[in-house]
Amino acid sequence: MSKTKxxxxxxxxxxxxxxxLLAVLAALLVGALILWVQGVDPWEAYKAMFxxxxxxxxxxxxxxxxxxxxxxxxxxIAIAFRGGVINIGAExxxxxxxxxxxxxxVTFGEKAPGAVGILLLLFAGALMGGLWGAIPxxxxxxxxxxxxxxxxxxxxxxxxxxxxxLRGPMIDPAELAAGTNIPHSARLPKNLDMARFTxxxxxxxxxxxAKELGIEGYAGQLYGVLVEPTRLHIGFLFAILMxxxxxxxxxRTTIGYKIRAVGLNRQAARYAGINVKRNMVLSMTLSGxxxxxxxxxxxxxxxxxxxxxxxxxxxYGFTGIVAALFGGLHPLGIIPSSILFGGLLVGGDKMQxxxxxxxxxxxxxLGLIVLFVVSTDFxxxxxxxxxxxxxxxTFFEKETGAxxxxxx
Amino acid sequence: xxxxxxxxVIIIGILHSGIRLATPYxxxxxxxxxxxxxxxxxxxxxxxxxxxxxxxxxxxxxxxNAWLGVAAAVLVGIVMGLLMxxxxxxxxxxxxxxxxxxxxxxxxLSSLLFKTMLGTVEGVQGFSELKFxxxxxxxxxxxxxxxxxxxxxxxxxxxxxLLVPISAYVLNKTxxxxxxxxxxxxxxxxxxLGVNVTTVRYMTVILGAxxxxxxxxxxxxxxLNIFQENMxxxxxxxxxxxxxxxxxxxxxxxxxxxxxxxxxxLQLWAQVLNLPIPSDVAVMLPYLLTIIALAMPFRRAxxxxxxxxxxxxxxx
Numbered sequence: 001m002s003k004t005k006x007x008x009x010x011x012x013x014x015x016x017x018x019x020x021l022l023a024v025l026a027a028l029l030v031g032a033l034i035l036w037v038q039g040v041d042p043w044e045a046y047k048a049m050f051x052x053x054x055x056x057x058x059x060x061x062x063x064x065x066x067x068x069x070x071x072x073x074x075x076x077i078a079i080a081f082r083g084g085v086i087n088i089g090a091e092x093x094x095x096x097x098x099x100x101x102x103x104x105x106v107t108f109g110e111k112a113p114g115a116v117g118i119l120l121l122l123f124a125g126a127l128m129g130g131l132w133g134a135i136p137x138x139x140x141x142x143x144x145x146x147x148x149x150x151x152x153x154x155x156x157x158x159x160x161x162x163x164x165x166l167r168g169p170m171i172d173p174a175e176l177a178a179g180t181n182i183p184h185s186a187r188l189p190k191n192l193d194m195a196r197f198t199x200x201x202x203x204x205x206x207x208x209x210a211k212e213l214g215i216e217g218y219a220g221q222l223y224g225v226l227v228e229p230t231r232l233h234i235g236f237l238f239a240i241l242m243x244x245x246x247x248x249x250x251x252r253t254t255i256g257y258k259i260r261a262v263g264l265n266r267q268a269a270r271y272a273g274i275n276v277k278r279n280m281v282l283s284m285t286l287s288g289x290x291x292x293x294x295x296x297x298x299x300x301x302x303x304x305x306x307x308x309x310x311x312x313x314x315x316y317g318f319t320g321i322v323a324a325l326f327g328g329l330h331p332l333g334i335i336p337s338s339i340l341f342g343g344l345l346v347g348g349d350k351m352q353x354x355x356x357x358x359x360x361x362x363x364x365x366l367g368l369i370v371l372f373v374v375s376t377d378f379x380x381x382x383x384x385x386x387x388x389x390x391x392x393x394t395f396f397e398k399e400t401g402a403x404x405x406x407x408x
Numbered sequence: 409x410x411x412x413x414x415x416x417v418i419i420i421g422i423l424h425s426g427i428r429l430a431t432p433y434x435x436x437x438x439x440x441x442x443x444x445x446x447x448x449x450x451x452x453x454x455x456x457x458x459x460x461x462x463x464x465x466x467x468x469x470x471x472x473n474a475w476l477g478v479a480a481a482v483l484v485g486i487v488m489g490l491l492m493x494x495x496x497x498x499x500x501x502x503x504x505x506x507x508x509x510x511x512x513x514x515x516x517l518s519s520l521l522f523k524t525m526l527g528t529v530e531g532v533q534g535f536s537e538l539k540f541x542x543x544x545x546x547x548x549x550x551x552x553x554x555x556x557x558x559x560x561x562x563x564x565x566x567x568x569x570l571l572v573p574i575s576a577y578v579l580n581k582t583x584x585x586x587x588x589x590x591x592x593x594x595x596x597x598x599x600x601l602g603v604n605v606t607t608v609r610y611m612t613v614i615l616g617a618x619x620x621x622x623x624x625x626x627x628x629x630x631x632l633n634i635f636q637e638n639m640x641x642x643x644x645x646x647x648x649x650x651x652x653x654x655x656x657x658x659x660x661x662x663x664x665x666x667x668x669x670x671x672x673x674l675q676l677w678a679q680v681l682n683l684p685i686p687s688d689v690a691v692m693l694p695y696l697l698t699i700i701a702l703a704m705p706f707r708r709a710x711x712x713x714x715x716x717x718x719x720x721x722x723x724x
Contacts (some may be wrong), residue, residue: 038524086504145702146652148451148504152645156695164688318512358523364516370509374501
C-alpha cells in the first residue's frame with residue numbers, strides 16, 4: 001500500500017474506529033480514578049465488570065438481552081441525528097410503545113394467534129412510539145420548538161401517563177384483589193411471548209447441554225448461550241435484522257437519501273427541492289418508531305407485563321444515544337456498539353453485587369463517553385482536513401513541477 | 409367565616425410556595441441566559457444542579473455552616489462549567505449532545521457520591537427563613553397577608569430575586585454585557601472589534617454553571633434540607649426552557665420562573681387538599697406547560713443569532 005493510500009485509509013476509516021475507542025478508554029480511566037478515590041481497586045472492579053458481562057453463559061445472555069433495546073433505540077437515534085434533529089425522547093417513546101403494546105396484548109391477546117399477534121403488536125408499538133416522536137418533530141418543523149427540550153418534556157409526560165394508567169385503568173386485577181396496589185399490569189397471554197433462543201434450538205434439534213456434549217471452557221459457555229435456557233430471546237435477531245434494514249433504508253433508498261441530505265445541509269437540501277420540514281418530521285417519527293419498537297420487544301420478549309415506566313425504559317433512551325454515537329451513527333456500527341454497552345450495564349450490575357460499588361458509576365462513565373466522543377469529532381475533522389490539504393499540496397507540487405519541465 | 413379563612417390561608421400558601429419554589433429556577437435560568445446570550449447552549453444544567461445540590465449538602469452536613477455549603481456548590485459548579493466549556497467551546501462539540509453527556513455525568517456522579525459517602529437520606533440544618541425582626545415584638549412577618557407571603561423566605565430566595573435586576577444591569581449597562589451579546593449575536597463582528605469571543609464564552613459558561621450549582625444547593629440546603637438521588641427531577645431542563653420562554657431577558661426569565669413555580673405550588677397544594685385530580689396527572693402539568701410555552705410563536709425573534717454555533721478565528 002502506498003503512503004497516500006495508507007493515509008487515506010487511516011484518516012477516513014481507521015480514525016473513525018480509533019477515536020471512539022480512545023474516548024471509551026479515557027472515560028474508563030476517569031472512572032478508575034473515581035473508584036481509586038473511593039478506596040476501591042479499579043483493576044479488580046473492572047475485572048468483575050468485564051467477567052460479569054462477558055465471562056459466563058448467563059452474563060453473556062444478559063448482555064445480549066440488554067443490547068436489544070439499545071440497538072433499536074440506537075437505530076432510531078441514528079436516523080434522527082442523520083436527519084439533523086436531536087431526539088432525546090427515546091425514553092418516553094419506549095414507554096408509550098410498551099404501554100400501548102401491553103394494553104392491546106392484555107385486552108385482545110387471547111384471540112390473537114401467536115406469530116401474527118406478535119407482529120401486529122410490534123407494529124403497534126412502533127406506531128405509538130412514532131406518534132410520540134412525531135409530536136416534537138411537528139412542533140419543531142411548524143413552530144420552531146427546540147426538539148431537545150420538547151422531547152425531554154415528552155419523556156416526563158410519558159412517565160406520568162404510565163404511572164397514571166398502571167395505578168388506575170391498567171392495573172393488574174390481581175393486585176387490586178390482593179390490595180397491594182403495586183403499579184403493574186396483568187401478564188400478557190403466553191401465546192404472545194416471543195420465542196427464546198433455547199426454544200429455537202430445541203425446534204432445530206439441539207437438545208443436549210454443553211456438559212452432556214463434553215464442550216468445555218468458554219466454548220461451552222458460548223454454546224450454552226445459544227442452546228441452554230437463558231433469558232435471551234429472538235428479539236436479538238430481530239434487532240440485527242432491523243439494523244440491516246435501516247442501513248438499506250438510509251443508504252439505498254431515495255427517502256433515506258433525502259433524510260441524510262437534510263441532516264448534512266438544510267439550505268442545500270432546500271435548494272435541491274427537498275421538503276425540509278416534512279423530512280424533519282419524518283426522521284423524528286421514524287426515530288420514535290424504533291424506540292417504540294424497543295418498548296414492544298421488551299414487553300413481548302422479556303417482561304411480558306408493564307410495570308414502573310422508568311424501570312422498563314431503564315435509561316435505554318440515554319444509553320441508546322451513547323451506543324449510537326459510539327457506533328458512528330451507522331446502523332451496522334450500532335450492532336457491536338450496543339453489545340458493548342449492554343455489557344457495560346450488565347457488568348455494572350455485577351460489579352455492584354460483587355464489590356458494593358453503586359451501579360450509578362456506569363451512568364457517570366456513560367456521560368463521560370458522550371462528552372469525549374463528541375469532543376473527538378473536532379480532532380477528527382482537523383486531522384482529516386490536514387490530510388486532504390497535504391495531499392492537495394503534493395498533488396499541485398507534482399503538477400507544477402511537471403509543467404515546468406514541459407516548458408523548459 | 410371559617411370557609412373564607414381557609415381560602416385565604418390556601419391562597420397565601422400558594423403564593424408563598426410560588427415565591428419559594430422560584431429560587432432554583434431563577435438561579436439556573438439566569439445563569440443559562442448568560443450562556444445563551446453569548447451563543448452557548450448548556451443543556452447540562454440539571455447535572456450541574458445535582459452536583460451542586462450534593463456538594464452543598466455534604467459541606468453543610470460535615471461543617472454545619474450553610475455558607476460553606478454555598479461555597480462548595482459554586483465551586484463544583486465552576487468545575488463542571490469548565491468541563492462543559494472545554495468540550496463545547498474549545499472542542500466545538502455539538503452542544504445538544506455534549507450537554508446530555510454532562511447531565512448524565514452529573515446525575516451518575518452525584519448519585520454515586522451520595523451512596524458511598526452518605527448512604528441514607530439525612531436532613532441538615534441549612535438556611536432558615538428570615539422573619540425580619542424589627543423590634544422586640546414586631547417583625548415584618550407579622551404584617552397580615554403580606555408578611556406570610558413575602559417575609560418568610562431564606563436568604564438564598566431573596567438572593568435569587570435580587571439577581572434579576574443585577575443580571576439586567578450587567579447585560580444592558582456594562583461593557584461586559586455588550587461583549588456577551590455581541591459574541592452571541594455576531595461573533596465574527598465581535599472578533600473584528602477586538603472582543604475575545606472564546607474568553608467571553610468561557611466566562612459566561614462558567615458563570616452559568618456556578619449559578620446552576622447554587623440552584624442545586626438552594627434545593628438541598630434551603631428549600632428541602634435533604635439530598636436525594638436525581639432530586640432535581642428535570643428542573644434544570646425546565647430552566648433551559650425558561651430562557652427560551654423569557655425571550656433571553658432577565659425579567660422574562662423572572663416571569664417564567666414565577667409562572668412555573670406557581671404551577672408547581674398549585675400542583676403540590678392540589679395534592680395537599682385532596683382535589684379530585686390524580687396526582688400523576690398534576691405532576692405532568694409543568695412539563696406540558698413547558699412545551700406550550702416553547703410553542704408560543706412571538707418568542708423566537710429574540711434568539712441570539714449565533715446560538716449553538718461554534719466560533720473559529722479565521723485567517724481572513
